[in-house]
Amino acid sequence: MYALSAIIDNLNNNEVLVDLLEKNAVSHAKRRVPEKAYWDLKATVLELLQAGLGSKFTKEIREAWDKTLTVAMTVIVKALKENQSQ
Numbered sequence: 143m144y145a146l147s148a149i150i151d152n153l154n155n156n157e158v159l160v161d162l163l164e165k166n167a168v169s170h171a172k173r174r175v176p177e178k179a180y181w182d183l184k185a186t187v188l189e190l191l192q193a194g195l196g197s198k199f200t201k202e203i204r205e206a207w208d209k210t211l212t213v214a215m216t217v218i219v220k221a222l223k224e225n226q227s228q
């Protein structure tokens with residue numbers, strides 16, 4: 143959970159955030175985690191937020207989370223592909 147809280151603590155610190163996401167990709171590439179697992183995780187997080195927040199999870203909030211998760215997963219997946227053969 144340290145990695146996840148470090149990611150959340152650095153949401154406003156782009157340089158550190160990208161570094162943490164790339165490190166996550168390197169450690170998971172070694173474990174053969176496929177790209178699809180990250181996109182499945184994104185869909186699961188959105189479902190979890192919907193289930194937990196109900197009507198408070200408005201269209202605007204959903205779109206903001208969708209964009210944020212897409213950016214994070216795109217950074218991870220790019221680094222994952224670059225490290226997949228190692």
Ligand code: HEM
Pocket residue numbers: 143144145146166169170173175176179180183
């Ligand atoms: C942004 C999303 C994710 C975060 C923050 C995260 C975080 C972590 C952390 C902190 C660890 C342990 C230490 C390390 O980095 O090596 C870990 C291990 C692991 N993660 Fe993830 N992870 C993520 C996504 C995923 C996905 C999508 C999968 C695939 C289903 C996955 C599968 C695993 C596996 C198999 C381990 C090793 C578990 C073990 O050795 O017991 N992770 N993850």
